[in-house]
Amino acid sequence: MEETKAGQALIFATGDLIIDEPDPDSFFAPTKDLLASGDFVIGQIEVPHTDRGEANSTDVPAPPAPPENLRPLKDCGFNLCTTCGNHAHDNGVPGIVDTLELLRNLGIAATGTGRNLEEARKPAIVERKGIRLGLLGYNAVGPREGWATSHKAGVSYVQILTHHEPSPRATPGLPARVYTFPEPDSLEEMQEEIRALRGQVDILLVALHKGMVHTHGELQMYERPLAHAAIDAGADGVIGHHAHILRGIEVYRGKPLYHNLGNFVTVTHALTPSGDNDSPERLRWIAQRRKLFGFTPDPDMPFYAFNPESRMTMLARMTATKEGITEFGFVPCYINQAGAPEALTTYEEARKIMDYVGQISREQKLQIRLTWEDGWVKVQ
Numbered sequence: 001m002e003e004t005k006a007g008q009a010l011i012f013a014t015g016d017l018i019i020d021e022p023d024p025d026s027f028f029a030p031t032k033d034l035l036a037s038g039d040f041v042i043g044q045i046e047v048p049h050t051d052r053g054e055a056n057s058t059d060v061p062a063p064p065a066p067p068e069n070l071r072p073l074k075d076c077g078f079n080l081c082t083t084c085g086n087h088a089h090d091n092g093v094p095g096i097v098d099t100l101e102l103l104r105n106l107g108i109a110a111t112g113t114g115r116n117l118e119e120a121r122k123p124a125i126v127e128r129k130g131i132r133l134g135l136l137g138y139n140a141v142g143p144r145e146g147w148a149t150s151h152k153a154g155v156s157y158v159q160i161l162t163h164h165e166p167s168p169r170a171t172p173g174l175p176a177r178v179y180t181f182p183e184p185d186s187l188e189e190m191q192e193e194i195r196a197l198r199g200q201v202d203i204l205l206v207a208l209h210k211g212m213v214h215t216h217g218e219l220q221m222y223e224r225p226l227a228h229a230a231i232d233a234g235a236d237g238v239i240g241h242h243a244h245i246l247r248g249i250e251v252y253r254g255k256p257l258y259h260n261l262g263n264f265v266t267v268t269h270a271l272t273p274s275g276d277n278d279s280p281e282r283l284r285w286i287a288q289r290r291k292l293f294g295f296t297p298d299p300d301m302p303f304y305a306f307n308p309e310s311r312m313t314m315l316a317r318m319t320a321t322k323e324g325i326t327e328f329g330f331v332p333c334y335i336n337q338a339g340a341p342e343a344l345t346t347y348e349e350a351r352k353i354m355d356y357v358g359q360i361s362r363e364q365k366l367q368i369r370l371t372w373e374d375g376w377v378k379v380q
Contacts, residue, residue, distance in 0.1 A: 012038040013316040015261030016046045020065040020268035027265040030342040036077035039128040044241040048095025056092035060285045074106040082137030082207040084112025089146035112137030117148040120156040134201035140210040159186040180222040191233035198234035202322045206230040211243040214293040217360035245310040248361030256328040262313040267339040271305035311335040329378040
C-alpha cells in the first residue's frame with residue numbers, strides 16, 4: 001500500500017489491458033491492493049468489451065472480450081481509461097459504445113473513442129484530494145478505418161506519415177531508409193486540444209498509442225517529436241502504449257515521458273494457433289510473427305502470445321500537487337506464469353527490471369538516472 005502527504009495525490013498508470021480469459025479477478029489479484037492505494041489509476045483498454053456486433057477490421061482483428069471482464073477494474077481503483085487503441089473499432093460501433101457504457105457504469109472516465117470525433121476527443125477528467133486531473137488519448141498507429149470522423153464512430157488520432165527514401169548506392173533492391181513524422185495539421189490539432197484543456201485542470205496527461213510492436217527497445221523516428229509536442233503544448237506527462245513491450249523513459253523539460261508501458265494484464269487465446277481460432281487474418285499473423293519480430297511465445301503460456309521479454313514490465317508511478325507532478329518513476333513488475341503482473345517491491349527482486357529499463361533507455365540515448373526508493377524506482 002502506498003501513502004501520500006497532505007496535498008499530494010498518487011497516480012498509477014498501466015500499459016495495455018486485454019482481459020479476455022475466465023476468472024479476470026485472478027490476473028489483478030497480486031497488484032489489487034497497490035493499485036487501489038492510488039488516487040488516480042489509469043489503464044488502456046485494448047479490445048472492445050461487448051457481446052454484440054461483428055468483426056469490422058482490415059487489420060488483424062481482435063475478438064471482443066466479455067463485458068463482465070471489465071468489472072475487476074473498479075475493485076482495483078481504476079478511475080480513468082483510454083480506449084484509443086488500434087483494435088477499438090474491431091467490432092464496429094457496438095464495440096465502441098458498449099465498452100464506453102460499461103466503463104461509465106463502473107465509474108471510470110474514458111477518453112479516446114466515441115460515436116464521432118468530437119466525442120472521441122473529449123477528455124476524461126477526475127478530481128481527487130482537491131486535484132483535478134485531465135487525460136487525453138490519441139491513436140498514432142491506425143488503422144485509418146478505425147479513425148473517428150464528424151459522422152463516424154472511432155478513435156481520436158494523430159496521423160503519422162511514412163516516407164521511404166531509396167538507397168543512393170548503385171545496387172537495385174537495397175533497403176530504403178524509412179522516415180516517420182507527424183502530419184503537421186494533425187499534430188497541431190492535438191496541441192490545440194491540449195491547450196484548450198490546460199486551463200481546466202491541475203494535472204494534464206496525454207496517452208499515445210504509438211510505436212513498433214514486440215521489438216526490443218526501438219523508438220521510431222516520430223515518437224519523440226510527437227511526445228515532445230504534447231509537453232510543449234502544456235501536458236505534464238506522456239504515457240505510451242501499443243508496443244506490448246517496454247520502451248525507455250525520457251525526461252523532457254522536467255516532465256516524464258513513458259515511451260511505452262508495455263503489457264499489464266494481457267491475456268487472450270486470440271493470437272495462439274488452435275482449433276478455436278477461426279480468423280484467417282490472425283492465423284496469417286501468427287505464421288508471420290517470428291519472421292517479423294524474431295520471437296516465439298512461451299508454449300506453456302498459450303494465453304500470452306507475446307515476446308517473452310515483455311514479461312518484464314512496470315506500473316508508472318507519479319505524485320502530484322495542484323502545481324504539477326513533483327516526482328515520478330515506476331514500480332517494477334513481472335508477469336508470472338499465470339499471466340498476472342506482480343509488483344517487485346524489494347531491491348533484489350526489482351534490480352533486473354531496473355537494469356533493463358536503464359539499458360533500453362540508454363540504447364535510445366534517453367539520459368536518465370534510476371534510484372531505488374523503498375518499493376519503487378525514482379527517475380531523475
